[in-house]
Amino acid sequence: MKLDDTHLSDQGLAAPARGGGSVLVIACGALAREILALRALNGWRHLDLQCLPANLHLWPDRIPDAVEAAVAEARGRYAAVYVAYADCGTGGLLAARCAALGVEMIAGPHCYSFFDGNAAFAERAEGEITTFYLTDFLVRQFDAFVWRPMGLDRHPELRDMLFGNYEQLVYLAQTDDPALDAEAARCAARLRLAYGRRLTGYGDLATALAGLQAVRGAAPPSARRPRGPGGTAEPTRYDDERRE
Numbered sequence: 078m079k080l081d082d083t084h085l086s087d088q089g090l091a092a093p094a095r096g097g098g099s100v101l102v103i104a105c106g107a108l109a110r111e112i113l114a115l116r117a118l119n120g121w122r123h124l125d126l127q128c129l130p131a132n133l134h135l136w137p138d139r140i141p142d143a144v145e146a147a148v149a150e151a152r153g154r155y156a157a158v159y160v161a162y163a164d165c166g167t168g169g170l171l172a173a174r175c176a177a178l179g180v181e182m183i184a185g186p187h188c189y190s191f192f193d194g195n196a197a198f199a200e201r202a203e204g205e206i207t208t209f210y211l212t213d214f215l216v217r218q219f220d221a222f223v224w225r226p227m228g229l230d231r232h233p234e235l236r237d238m239l240f241g242n243y244e245q246l247v248y249l250a251q252t253d254d255p256a257l258d259a260e261a262a263r264c265a266a267r268l269r270l271a272y273g274r275r276l277t278g279y280g281d282l283a284t285a286l287a288g289l290q291a292v293r294g295a296a297p298p299s300a301r302r303p304r305g306p307g308g309t310a311e312p313t314r315y316d317d318e319r320r321e
Contacts (some may be wrong), residue, residue: 104126155183
C-alpha cells in the first residue's frame with residue numbers, strides 16, 4: 078500500500094472494504110505508516126486500520142465527534158474497536174467520549190509522549206519544558222502543520238512571539254532515516270532552535286497494539302516483544318540524542 082502524506086492529512090485512510098480483521102483500529106492519519114508497519118512486522122492480521130484526517134489536530138475540538146462517528150459506523154462490522162489517539166489537545170474530552178462509547182484508547186497526552194514512552198517522557202518533562210518536538214510525520218509535513226498554520230510563511234516576524242521561549246527542537250524519530258534527520262535539522266534552523274534527535278522507535282504505540290492481540294485472544298506469532306523498525310524486537314525505548 079502506497080501512502081501519501083497529503084492524503085493522510087486531508088482525508089485520512091478508509092478501512093478496508095473487505096477487512097479480514099476482527100479488531101478495527103481507528104487512528105490519526107499521522108500514525109498510518111507506523112501502525113501498518115507494526116501490523117506487517119508482527120503478523121497482526123486480526124487488526125484492520127482506519128485513519129481520520131491528520132489535520133484534525135489543527136482543530137482538536139473536532140476530534141471527539143469524528144471518532145464517535147467512526148466508532149458508530151464500525152460497530153456491527155468488527156468484534157472490537159480501539160482508538161489510537163492520545164488526548165491530542167482535547168482536554169480530556171476524547172477520553173470521556175471513548176469511555177461513554179465503551180472503547181479503549183491509547184494512554185498519554187499526545188503522540189510525542191507515547192512514541193518516547195509515556196513514563197520516560199514524563200520524567201523528562203521538566204527538563205525539556207523549552208523543547209519543541211517533531212515526529213517522522215511532522216518532519217515530512219512541517220510546512221502544512223507548523224509553518225503555514227502559524228502564519229510564518231506570511232509573517233516571519235511572528236517567530237519570536239511563537240517560539241521565543243523555546244530553546245531546542247527535538248526530533249523523536251520512529252525510523253532511522255538520514256534524509257528525515259537532515260530535514261528535521263533544517264526545520265530547527267528555520268525556527269532558529271538548537272537541534273536534537275532521539276530515536277524512539279514506536280514506543281508505547283507498539284505495546285498498546287500488542288496488548289490488543291493478547292486481549293482479543295488472537296494467537297501471537299511468537300512470545301517475543303512486538304517487532305519494530307528494522308524487524309528487531311521493539312525495545313521499551315531507544316536513546317540516540319545529539320545536540321547541535
